[in-house]
Amino acid sequence: MTSPYQCLVARESTETGPGGWTLFGACGSTLVAQSSSGGTSAWTKPDDPVTETQPQDEETEGPPEKKVKLSQPPKQQKANFSNLIVSSDGRYLVGVTGEDKCIRVFETDITNQLRQLSERCMTRRPCSIALTSDDSTILCADKFGDVYSLPLLPSPDYQAPEAPAPEPTKEAEWVPSATVLTVHSGRNRKTLEDQLKQKKKGPAPPKDDMKFEHQLLLGHVSMLTDIVNAEVDTRRYIITADRDEHIRVSRGIPQAHIIEGFCFGHEAFISRLCLTQSGRLVSGGGDADLYVWDWQNFKLLEKLPLLDAVADHLKSRSELAVGEISKVAVSGIWSVAYQDEILVACEGVPALFSFKVGATTNSGSASTEFSSAIALKGNALDVAFLPISPTSSVVVVSIDHVHKPGSTKEAREDKDVSRLQCFSAEENGKWQEDSHTSEALKSFHDQVFDVEAGAIGGDDSATGNGKGLGSADDKALRDMLYNVENLRKRPGAED
């Protein structure tokens, strides 16, 4: 069995003529790319750590299927992609693999071969990444609430600021920071004695630091869930959202230490932020509504009744047999290219919800209206926009074909469900299934079978359990696909 595409992202590829595009998808730890001309390619994390170094990687450009077959250490750490973004010039793909906390930068060439340029492992798991508008810098928001900046392309002459050599001597002189004067209780005094004893045994092994160019920009004392880079006139901003209902607006680099303000109002966690074409900020998470902000003035403009829309839609699809729902967890908000519209996905809901951001009136107020729900054959996982013409795009949705539509736990009975669905906008603004594009993406859809068949084969020879990524145990898959609702705070949780 194959796993669904948990991440999708697309770019314009004008090399193949106007209306050309490339779609990238992540299926477990495999990346797949397909261009409008039909060529596909795939990339899988090399297994042998030795081959992961940069120069080797550049030389061994063989088919990834082979690589997987070569060796599969029994306890190989999985590295499933949790985020994928494309630089605005389309040349670079940046992915985050969650389990190993790595940020991987890929270069794409005309034949859509993916070449990994760098992999940089952070000390904390990245939750969301963004690129500055000049594509020079990656902004990485992590699980511990910090935001780091990293150059997209590390400069070759970068030297770690602290040479590792003098450190051991420093650590040899380590003195516990507590002294007999600062310690008052018996138990603490005992701890201090232990510390002094420990000292004689020598220093603890140094922590694994990030040995590449990076800078701490800002931090929340909460898990970050999304980060957005914004530029208005000449001013750059970084907008961050966290599990404690905060949306923080900071200045961009080099003044990221200055907090301009907060957008207050959410009562549950925030999971996604999205800037609309007209520059408004839409936020969503565990609340019943989406919030639309004049974020530069930290003003809530309106609330969009998402829960109602979801509940109505599910009710209208009786075949799903989903009962009354009382909550939603927003797993994605996307601004539709070329128009002031957003699409919203909720965890475990087999539909996308479209809201049209109304035109701004003289008073500066505008209303956003729920326009329609796009029914899907399975739970929506991710969305990408293929720029098929200068004014319109096709929506590609990745579908969970493993779980029952409307459920994040039960396996579905019907097989052979497509993992992708495509929609294009009609004249009247409604989204219609686009079988033409679906057909064009057939090799993207099928390509993965090959890779994963290879993966399973490799696994068989190595461990004999036949558990490749495709058939990874259900819980692991579920955790990878559905992790937003988990952000909700449990009532009465006391430490």
Added chain:
Amino acid sequence: MPGEPAKRQKREEYKKTLIENDAALPKKKFYRQRAHANPFSDHSLTYPKSPADMDWASLYPTYAVEDKEQTTSRSHDNDEEEKSTAVKALTKNVEIADIGCGFGGLLFALAPNFPDTLMLGLEIRTSVTEYVQEKVRALRVQNAATGAYQNASCIRANTMKFLPNFFQKAQLTKIFLCFPDPHFKQRKHKARIVSYTLNSEYAYVLKPGAIVYTITDVQDLHEWMKGHFEKHPSFERVEKVFEEGEGKDGEGMDECVRLMRSETEEGKKVTRNNGMKYVACFRRLVDPAWP
């Protein structure tokens, strides 16, 4: 824990006696609590959705903007609670925050020294917060004639997570960080109340020119706090005389530094133990122009 029920029972009985006697000062021994709290956990905290949602009037009733309607405090976590739109405002804003105020020693020393300035103690430990609140209540009753201590109050809060929920941008003139939990272990350093990233939040709620006061008996923590504030472009260290004064009387020392050295509970304990006190104060600078 053995003896726990008896302890709880004693505390409850004691608290009943307090209800009967309005002016009685609370006794610390009934409010002691473990000195550490995990700032990362989701305690069942209540906090306002935003500074505008904060019910200040119930904390400083004599400064309340006239509004007869009595409303219960708006809690964030409790959706069932009826939400009033009439948020109770004050005639003036809180300007001094004592973060991690403990048993409130500094707060009660500051209150008479700055009678026209509202100050708030913020403490993460429930019982300790309760003690300070009881003491505020008792002192207000005792000083009903002069109206003293109407300017001091205390709430339970995790300021590391929710400071901007309580205070607006540039609202405060002083923040005190007195004898914070040193979190000795390297692994716990992110839990320290001072860090480069948290300093941005302090800068946000402070007016330009406002002061952050820090004091600790742990040299390592002192160096840490100094390092993180000095690294932060929104702060500068104050002049030496501000922190230490001159001569043996410490002439020219800032009045708040003097109080912080002598009036905090930890400060007194350190004096008893002949420990060191390390003071460092930082001034909030004006934000530079946009690049």
